[in-house]
Amino acid sequence: MSAYAIADFSTVIGLEVHAQVLTASKMYCGCPANYADAEPNTHVCPVCLGLPGALPVINRAAIETVMRTGTALRCTIPDRCKLDRKNYVYPDLPKGYQISQYDLPLCIDGEIEFTVEGQVRRAGITRVHIEEDTGRLLxxxxxxxxxxxxxxxxxxxxxxxxxxxxDLTSPEEAREYLVALRRILRYIDASTGNMEEGAFRCDANISVRATDGSFIGPKVEIKNMNSFRAVERALRYEEQRQREAVIAGHDLTQETRGWVDARGVTVSQRTKEQAHDYRYFPEPDLPRLQTTESVRDAIRQSLPELPLARLNRFTTEYGLPFQDAVVLTLERPIADIFEDSVREVSTADAYRMTANWIVNDIMGLARSRNLPLDALPVSAAQIANLVGLVGTGAVTARAAKELLPRLEHGEMPSDAAKRLDLLAVSDDVDLAQAAAEAIRRQPAAVADYRGGKKAAIGRLMGETMKLTGGRARPDSVRNSLIAILEETPPA
Ligand SMILES: [Zn+2]
Structure with a gap:
């Protein structure tokens, strides 16, 4: 019988992410890097086919993008780095080795900030290095x-x-770390971060230890997790499995396990004894790289504002509610559209109203049209026009909601309001007529109102709204009704 209970353990998690670098050409040759729509084996040449005698050339843009990533992750970029051969045999690896980096990577010693339930957390980044992807087996x-x-x-x-x-202590933290990392990569155009297409893959190391220090478990590596949800589920399963094993008195071994999503379990793939020996050695066909301060400076200058900084600025500079700022800064193009939409206004009300329209109605419309997460169905100019119309009362909020999905491509909401006859009823005569008609139709409400139940005016307002097709402003409707009710003596 073990002396431990489930609650006596803490969890230690570290993540390794492989992300495809967004470049036009491949890492060591001029072939196109985009393979999504290509016929098999059409984007190939002697270098990436690994033919004898073919010589690699370094892709400068890829190196700079990795440095940009490292800089965004607050890494140090050492003066010198080199490329190394990582040797192993697999059918999708024609050369029999990958050109990667071993002991002198491009970026070291960084950190990432992310939030868990609104609280900012930090985790260290050991290194960021460049390597090359393999082929695919079908x-x-x-x-x-x-x-x-x-x-x-x-x-x-x-x-x-x-x-x-x-540095991570729970499956939730691991998930939020990954979400934040992916968002940074997308913000700085370093990677599409697309997990379904394999452009962003994660392996996790997890171990458990007794909180009193009396037990430290071996590290278990988990592979085959293809979504954020899978990462969180796999880690939760593994955390529980390891704790229960220790409590039951079973030995844990250092091993690699694969996540089987359909069954919701991890299964052993190989143990430490079967681990690869990659026999790294310096790549003889490529020079060492030297980085100067002016290169590091240029990279720093090229970075856009990062997601968390932008979120904080949205709450302070524009006074947006935290949750709206979170949603607006999930994707950089959406945050850009918001800022473009409020360029001509300067009041906190206008900022909040614009954020509200984007977060609720406009993003809802984007979802219903199955647009990508970083795209909206309307432009900043259209949004500014719409919010302006509602703000001045030229169009009621209700009419604006009706107008939005009926906007034609590039059409200004003010033009659409005329085309669809949705301009607010501002003509006093029209409104007075509608109010008078509402009073004729709702004698019971009139009697209640005159009998002292002032809330009965709500029913009359509803009726008047219906008669104007929702185009009248609520305060004008109320004023028109009161004017008639107070002037006309009871019948
Ligand atoms: Zn090639």
Whole structure:
């Protein structure tokens, strides 16, 4: 019988992320790096096919993008770095080695900030280095015959590995760390971060230890997690498995386990004894790289404002509610549209109203049209025009909501309001007529109002609104009704 209970343990998690670097060409040759829509084995050349005698050339843009990532993650960029061969044999790796980095990576000693339930947390970044992606194997079955095909379009696509310190203490933290990292990569145009397409992949190391220091478990690596949700679920499962194993008196081993999403479990793939020995050595076909202060400066200058800083500025500079600022800064293009929309206004009301329209109605419309998360169906100019119309009372909020989905491409809401006859009823005669008609139709409400139940005016306002097709401003409606009710003596 073990002396431990589940609550006596804490969890230690570190994440390793592989992200494809957004460049036009591959890492060591001039082939296009985009392979999504290409026929298999059409974006290839002697270098990325690993043919004997072919020589690699370094992709400068990829190196700079990794440095930009490191700078965004507050890393140090050392003066010198080198590339190394990582040797292993697999059918999707034609050269028999990957050109990666071993002991002198591009970026070291950084940190990332992320939030968990509104609280800012920090975790260390050990290193960011450059390497290259492998090809892809396609397994087919034809009339009972199994075959494996290889597509080398992905072979040699620039890949960066972002290794985090084991500073995370829960599956939730791990998830938020990944969400924040992916957002930074997207903000600085370093990677699409697309997990479904394999452009952003995560492996996790997790171990448990007794909080009183009497037990420290071995590190278990988890692979095959293809979504943020899968990462959180796999870590939660593994945390529980390891704690229960220690309580039951079973041995834990240092091993690699794969996440099986459909079953919600991790299964052992290989133990420490079966670990690869990659026999790294310096890549003889490429020079060492030297970084100068002016290069580091230029990279710092090229960085946009990062997501968390922008979120904080949205709450202070524009006075937006925290939750609206969070939603607006999830994707950089949305944050840009918000700032472009409020360029011509300067009141806190206008800022809040614009944020509110984007976060609720406009993003809702984008979702209903299945637009990508970083796209809106209307432009900043259209949003500014719409918010202005509502703000001045030229269009009621209700009419604006009706108008929004009926906007034609590039059409200004003020033009659409005329086309759709949705301009607010401002003509006193029209409104007075509608109010008088409402009073005729709702004698009971009139009697209640005159009998002292002033709230009965709500029913009359509703009726008047209906008669004007929602185009009248509530305060004008109320005033018109009161004017008639107070002037006309009871019948
Ligand atoms: Zn190539």
């Amino acid at each position: 397994h087919e079955e034809n009339a009972g015959e199994h075959s494996s095909l290889v597509d080398l379009n992905r072979s040699g696509v620039p890949l960066m590995e972002i290794v985090g310190e084991p």
